[in-house]
Amino acid sequence: MRDVSFGQYYPANSFVHKMDPRTKFLFLIVYIAAIFTADNFYALGACAVVFLLSALFSKVPLGSVLRSVKAVLFLLLFTALLNLFFYSGNADAETPLFSWKFITIWPSAVRFAIFLCVRLFLLVLGSSVLTLTTTPVALTDGVESLLTPLKWIKFPVHVLALIMSIALRFIPIFTEETSRIMNAQKARGADFESGGLVKRVKAVIPVLIPLLISAFRRAEELGDAMDARCYSGSNVRTKYKKLRFGWRDLLAAAVAAALLAGVIVLRVML
Amino acid sequence: MKAVSFENVRFSYEKENAETIPDFDTDERVFALSGVDFCVEEREFVAVLGHNGSGKSTLARLIDGLLTPDSGKITVFGKEVNEEDLFEVRKQVGIVFQNPDNQTVASIVEDDVAFGPENIGVPPEEIGERIKFALSAVGMSEFRHSTTTRLSGGQKQRIALAGVLALKPKIMILDESTAMLDPSGRKEVMDAVIRLNKEEKITVILITHFPEEALLADRAIVMSRGKIVLEGKPFEVLTKEEELGKYGLALPASLQICRALRKGGLDVPDCLEPEILAKEMAKAIQKGSAVAIPQLPVSRGRVLDETLDGSITAENLSYTYNPSSPFETHALDGVELTIATGEFFGILGHTGSGKSTFVQHLNALIKLPTAEKKYRPKRKKKGAATKVTRLEVAGYDLTQKTTDFRALRKDVGMVFQYPEYQLFAETVFEDVAFGLKNFAGEKLSSGQIELAVKEALETVGLSYEEVKDRSPFELSGGQRRRVAIAGVIVTKPRVLVLDEPAAGLDPRGKAEIMRLLHSIHEDWCKTVIVVSHDMDEIAENCTRAAVFSGGKVFAVGAPKAIFFEKIRETGLDLPFTAKVERALERYGVYLDSDLTRADFVQKALKEAAKYA
Numbered sequence: 001m002r003d004v005s006f007g008q009y010y011p012a013n014s015f016v017h018k019m020d021p022r023t024k025f026l027f028l029i030v031y032i033a034a035i036f037t038a039d040n041f042y043a044l045g046a047c048a049v050v051f052l053l054s055a056l057f058s059k060v061p062l063g064s065v066l067r068s069v070k071a072v073l074f075l076l077l078f079t080a081l082l083n084l085f086f087y088s089g090n091a092d093a094e095t096p097l098f099s100w101k102f103i104t105i106w107p108s109a110v111r112f113a114i115f116l117c118v119r120l121f122l123l124v125l126g127s128s129v130l131t132l133t134t135t136p137v138a139l140t141d142g143v144e145s146l147l148t149p150l151k152w153i154k155f156p157v158h159v160l161a162l163i164m165s166i167a168l169r170f171i172p173i174f175t176e177e178t179s180r181i182m183n184a185q186k187a188r189g190a191d192f193e194s195g196g197l198v199k200r201v202k203a204v205i206p207v208l209i210p211l212l213i214s215a216f217r218r219a220e221e222l223g224d225a226m227d228a229r230c231y232s233g234s235n236v237r238t239k240y241k242k243l244r245f246g247w248r249d250l251l252a253a254a255v256a257a258a259l260l261a262g263v264i265v266l267r268v269m270l
Numbered sequence: 271m272k273a274v275s276f277e278n279v280r281f282s283y284e285k286e287n288a289e290t291i292p293d294f295d296t297d298e299r300v301f302a303l304s305g306v307d308f309c310v311e312e313r314e315f316v317a318v319l320g321h322n323g324s325g326k327s328t329l330a331r332l333i334d335g336l337l338t339p340d341s342g343k344i345t346v347f348g349k350e351v352n353e354e355d356l357f358e359v360r361k362q363v364g365i366v367f368q369n370p371d372n373q374t375v376a377s378i379v380e381d382d383v384a385f386g387p388e389n390i391g392v393p394p395e396e397i398g399e400r401i402k403f404a405l406s407a408v409g410m411s412e413f414r415h416s417t418t419t420r421l422s423g424g425q426k427q428r429i430a431l432a433g434v435l436a437l438k439p440k441i442m443i444l445d446e447s448t449a450m451l452d453p454s455g456r457k458e459v460m461d462a463v464i465r466l467n468k469e470e471k472i473t474v475i476l477i478t479h480f481p482e483e484a485l486l487a488d489r490a491i492v493m494s495r496g497k498i499v500l501e502g503k504p505f506e507v508l509t510k511e512e513e514l515g516k517y518g519l520a521l522p523a524s525l526q527i528c529r530a531l532r533k534g535g536l537d538v539p540d541c542l543e544p545e546i547l548a549k550e551m552a553k554a555i556q557k558g559s560a561v562a563i564p565q566l567p568v569s570r571g572r573v574l575d576e577t578l579d580g581s582i583t584a585e586n587l588s589y590t591y592n593p594s595s596p597f598e599t600h601a602l603d604g605v606e607l608t609i610a611t612g613e614f615f616g617i618l619g620h621t622g623s624g625k626s627t628f629v630q631h632l633n634a635l636i637k638l639p640t641a642e643k644k645y646r647p648k649r650k651k652k653g654a655a656t657k658v659t660r661l662e663v664a665g666y667d668l669t670q671k672t673t674d675f676r677a678l679r680k681d682v683g684m685v686f687q688y689p690e691y692q693l694f695a696e697t698v699f700e701d702v703a704f705g706l707k708n709f710a711g712e713k714l715s716s717g718q719i720e721l722a723v724k725e726a727l728e729t730v731g732l733s734y735e736e737v738k739d740r741s742p743f744e745l746s747g748g749q750r751r752r753v754a755i756a757g758v759i760v761t762k763p764r765v766l767v768l769d770e771p772a773a774g775l776d777p778r779g780k781a782e783i784m785r786l787l788h789s790i791h792e793d794w795c796k797t798v799i800v801v802s803h804d805m806d807e808i809a810e811n812c813t814r815a816a817v818f819s820g821g822k823v824f825a826v827g828a829p830k831a832i833f834f835e836k837i838r839e840t841g842l843d844l845p846f847t848a849k850v851e852r853a854l855e856r857y858g859v860y861l862d863s864d865l866t867r868a869d870f871v872q873k874a875l876k877e878a879a880k881y882a
Contacts, residue, residue: 009377009417137381169377172419183635184692187684188757189676189708206704209694213743218372225373228334228365229386229433230357236391240384240398 008172010132015248016058017133021142023249024130030256031126034263035119043266044115047122050259051129058133068128069121076120084113131168138241140165145243159233166222173218174211181210271347273441273473274333275309279342281328303328304496305342312347312440315467315474317484317504320493321518321776322747326477329493330445333475334363347440361390364434366447368774370426379405379421379429380414386437397436404432407470408462422621424455428462435466441473442466449479449774452621452803454841460486479776481508481522485542492517509540520777523806523867524846530871535561536878544846548853551874555859558881563872579665580611580764580796582632586657588821589627589636601627603821604657609799609814614791616808616815616829617801620841624821625801629767632663632799633682640669664765664796680709683763687770689754693742701742702726702757709761726760727753730786748779755786762794769801784811809833809845809865817842829865 016024031050038044055065069076087109098105131139144161151157182192185206192203282302303325310316320326331337332344335356344351346359367373376382380401387397405411408428413421418429427447434442444463448456460483466472476487484490490507492500494517500507508514511521511529521529524547528540537554541547589602602624609615619625630636638661639645661668666678686692695701702723706714714722724734730752737745742753751771759766771787772780784807791798802808808815809829816826819840825832833848844852847870851861863873 008419011415011417135376135378135381137376137378166375169375169418173371180686181692183630184684184686184689185704186635187633187679187686188705189679189761190704191708206692206694210692214691218369221367221369221372222375224331224336225365225367225430226375226385227336228360228363230360230389230437231385232357232389236389238388238391238394238397240381240388240394240401242394 008132009135010060010064012059014057014059014133016054016129019248019252020243020245021134021138022146022243023245023252024134025142025146027252027256028126028130030260032123034260035122037260037263037267039267040270041115042270043263044118044122046259046262046266050255051122051126054129058129060129060132065125065128065132069124072124076117079120080113080117083116084109087112136165136168139168141239141241141243174215177214178207178211181207271312273310273312273314273347275345276306277343279303279306279332279339279344281332281337281339302496303332306498308491308498310473310475313471313473314489315487316476317487317490318475318477318493319484319490319519321778324493325496326493327445330365330443330475330477333443334365335359361437362439363441363443364437364439365443365445366427366430366434368446368449370423370430370450373430374418374426377417377419379410379416379418382418382429383433383436386433390437400436400438404435407435407466408432422455423451424458427451427455427459431459431462439472441475443475443477445477446479448483453843454620482542484508492519494518505542508542518776518778520781527867527871530867531874534564534871534875535559536875544849545853548850548857551850552854552857552859555874555878556881559878561875561878561882563875563879578764578796581664582607582609582765582797583660583662585660587631587659587661589631600821605821605823607816607823607826609797611796613797614811614813615797615799616812617799617818618805618808618815618842619818623818623840625818626769628818629769629801631661631668632765632767633679633684634668634675635684638669641671641673643671645671676709680761681763682765682767683758683761685755685758685766685768685771687773690747690750693750693754696741697739698742698753699723699738701753702760705757706760722760726756729759729790730756731782732756748775751775759790764795765797765799766790766795767799770803771800772807805833805843805845809847810867830863833865
């Protein structure tokens with residue numbers, strides 16, 4: 001449990017770290033759009049190159065970035081497997097690779113499953129570059145600033161941003177707490193590893209309940225601590241770190257635009 | 271001008287909480303404040319003592335307006351605390367709470383410190399200045415850009431202190447802020463607090479269970495059941511044995527020694543400082559006086575016919591977290607340790623010394639790589655003769671994957687830190703029976719289960735009939751802890767491992783837990799292993815102890831063998847009795863006691879008899 005790095009800030013002094021969080025956020029959106037626009041491996045390759053560049057310029061060791069996939073690895077493989085089995089190929093143009101009872105695996109299904117996997121991988125990896133290089137506070141400031149227009153319709157943008165930042169901050173704390181409670185129940189003979197689905201779901205209860213109670217307790221204490229430090233969410237609030245766009249942001253915007261354009265061209269041409 | 275004043279303040283929590291069984295170590299919810307008059311002068315340093323549930327925390331929350339009194343008047347610098355002026359009051363009053371993790375809002379140190387000033391609308395340039403000031407005041411300047419989660423407990427609490435300081439408060443309240451820290455973390459925080467009081471002229475209200483901390487204050491207040499019952503100079507308050515006992519507190523260990531020495535005929539005044547006590551003792555001993563040497567109570571440890579194995583052998587035990595990653599940490603690095611059947615064994619060490627990792631190996635919560643199901647032995651390289659790792663606990667070989675790990679976990683019980691946070695069932699009965707049912711499967715009849723649960727609950731000092739059908743969550747903090755311990759001892763493990771079993775309890779609660787462990791140890795548990803930060807607790811209770819440092823065993827042996835000056839290198843301290851003995855040596859008096867209080871007193875009196 002200790003190696004869940006998703007949502008954890010990796011302190012470093014790099015090009016990506018110094019970028020404005022708003023730019024990084026918009027960059028990520030464009031990057032995701034590009035991934036979903038891409039319909040062939042060349043376009044996906046272009047996305048991968050952009051991801052590698054951003055990882056390189058972030059000075060975060062590639063291992064740490066890759067580790068963020070671990071948390072969703074099961075989900076990824078499961079999706080890929082589903083597609084492998086249930087994607088029906090074109091019976092006129094290709095012959096099945098494998099056929100047994102109702103299961104038929106087509107070459108195009110293999111291709112599609114791999115494509116899907118790479119696509120999702122790039123998606124998670126790109127997002128983790130954002131969270132690894134941006135402090136939750138900067139991230140929330142960015143989101144808050146980007147959502148400012150919503151204030152016109154009385155949407156509580158600041159509150160939403162704060163909730164997000166606190167949620168991010170507590171991820172490592174709850175990860176640790178979960179493993180601690182699991183250990184404690186294991187020591188009392190709880191078994192999380194064997195048995196059928198019903199048994200496994202039942203086994204989670206002794207972990208889930210203490211975790212929920214702890215979450216409430218922590219929330220209450222955090223609320224008191226915030227109150228004591230004069231939090232009221234009012235308009236007098238100032239910001240210590242002002243967001244500013246710089247030359248790095250211009251450069252990033254250019255890269256993002258080039259990527260999206262490139263992917264669209266590849267889609268039209270191929 | 272008075273910094274804080276209370277006039278006949280009353281406060282009660284909702285009725286639903288009042289149903290809790292009245293008990294001395296119940297938590298804050300039960301007893302509210304019932305007519306408190308109290309004031310604090312500007313720049314004063316006041317310590318507030320009291321058993322768990324005495325109303326100390328309620329007092330702190332009322333001052334800051336986090337709670338509103340039912341009746342009475344509270345003023346802060348002449349201004350009444352009420353809804354309209356809440357902001358003004360909170361700017362002047364800062365509180366640091368107990369759990370450092372639950373009061374940090376941001377992930378980066380400087381962002382967290384900035385949170386308060388941002389809230390009150392300080393201009394950004396000035397916030398920068400305030401961060402600089404606050405961090406340097408607590409000695410954390412170099413951590414300005416660090417992530418908060420990677421700091422130690424003491425550092426996190428100093429950040430919390432800085433976060434409050436950045437609001438430039440005139441009053442600082444510490445609500446058991448050092449309770450969850452190890453000795454060095456506690457010292458870091460206390461040093462910072464004293465500096466703030468002396469140099470920044472901040473009024474300090476310190477709520478604590480530690481007498482040595484209260485001693486640093488100008489004035490001490492004792493609360494009991496929602497009332498202020500004692501008040502005066504800390505030294506005077508802490509020496510009132512009878513009253514302290516009556517209010518659920520205990521005389522500090524140092525004073526218990528002074529009194530025992532006097533009772534034996536050695537003329538020493540009450541001293542809290544080891545240096546001063548040593549000086550007085552040396553004087554009194556060398557003067558020579560008629561003394562009555564007390565008989566020691568039964569000796570520690572037991573010699574029993576040990577048919578069941580409760581021993582532990584670890585050889586060349588190593589463990590690395592996150593191997594080959596930037597966060598790689600060698601938690602254990604070739605640990606060698608043997609614990610014999612029948613010992614009451616202590617494990618000491620700084621946070622991060624490897625002691626928790628070691629303890630988790632004992633019932634295979636961390637399995638050795640060779641015991642993993644997927645392990646395949648590698649072919650040995652020629653000439654690479656590495657030392658073999660051995661780990662045997664209660665007769666189980668933990669290096670083999672064929673070992674019955676379920677049976678191991680039944681025989682090696684583990685009580686984690688703050689075990690009450692693991693309770694989950696609807697009733698106390700169900701929670702205690704959880705482990706029993708897991709291990710025994712369907713083999714036990716409901717009558718047998720009932721019997722075992724009843725015995726476990728009664729062992730931990732709870733009435734079976736009274737608590738069995740209650741929800742564990744409606745019990746007090748101290749009672750919940752005992753229920754959690756009952757949930758582990760219900761299977762009667764041969765080896766019982768406890769991580770900081772007394773953490774966060776008041777002195778009386780601590781003493782009760784230790785007494786409970788001794789009775790289990792005498793009755794049926796072969797080996798008890800206690801992990802602790804409290805040197806006095808180890809010296810007083812353990813037959814032997816091991817000191818962990820940097821993933822290795824730094825020293826192992828009887829308390830008197832391990833508590834020597836070098837232990838300070840590991841960031842630990844000496845127990846009180848050892849400190850006095852070391853100081854006595856400078857006066858040419860050598861006691862060589864086993865460092866328990868009783869033996870220390872006896873040896874001192876024997877020494878005095880020589881001179882008489």
